[in-house]
Amino acid sequence: MSTDKADALAAASFRNAQFEPRQSTSRFIADALRTAIVEGSLLPGEPLRQDAIARQFSVSAIPVREAFRQLESEGWVTIEPNRGASVSLQSADEAREIYEIRASLESLAIGIAIEQHTPETLAECQRLLKAAANEPDPALYVVRNEQFHMSLYAPAGRPRLMELIGQMHRRGERYLRVKFGLPTFKGQSDAEHQAIYKALCARDTEAAQRLVARHLLATGELVYRFLNEAQAFAQSSYAKKRRRSARPSSTRQGRQ
Structure with missing residues (x-):
């Protein structure tokens, strides 16, 4: 593992320790890896070296393997034989x-x-609404955002429903980072949070449900369009490189 990657994991570990200092070792490692992925320190498709x-x-390899399995169940990691x-x-x-499920x-x-x-x-x-709106750190914003959303539903007294919502939040963290990278939409999201909170205070069930779903x-x-456009751009760039690399060979063949 490179020094930069190791430093990124160390920083992620420190941030996670601030929130949950009494985690199991495997969960602590999983949280640090998840944070590094959200922050972009670990990139899509990048191998995760168990020994490193x-x-x-x-630690031994056992809690690392357990962390990998946890992250695989959440969609963060792919494990292939x-x-x-x-x-x-x-x-x-x-x-x-x-987001449709959420x-x-x-x-x-x-x-x-x-x-x-x-x-x-x-x-x-x-309080949590303001904390999310004022949070400039993308990794911490993910935490603040989830805390705000979960506070809206906590009084429902539905532990299994809350567990399902929490699972979807964790699976969507890396995609929320995409939206955070677009400042205009971050401000729009904060305004939507404020509208949901106002409907909650007014006890307007229909408006609150409509605003949350919307x-x-x-x-x-938004994330769907952004990722599709990014993929199309990457494929177009790759095709152009392939065409450019093929031209000199074709020209030489024509001169022979």
């Missing part, structure tokens, strides 16, 4: 589907939770 990561964290683990490629279709689950959750909110829980929502579906479509 074990040395970086001063005889080839090992690598960072999963980004998928426009997956991104859109994740729209369904979270509109249901806010509808259940809205009448159970108290002045204290609403104040906590507002917010998430719009994010999914």
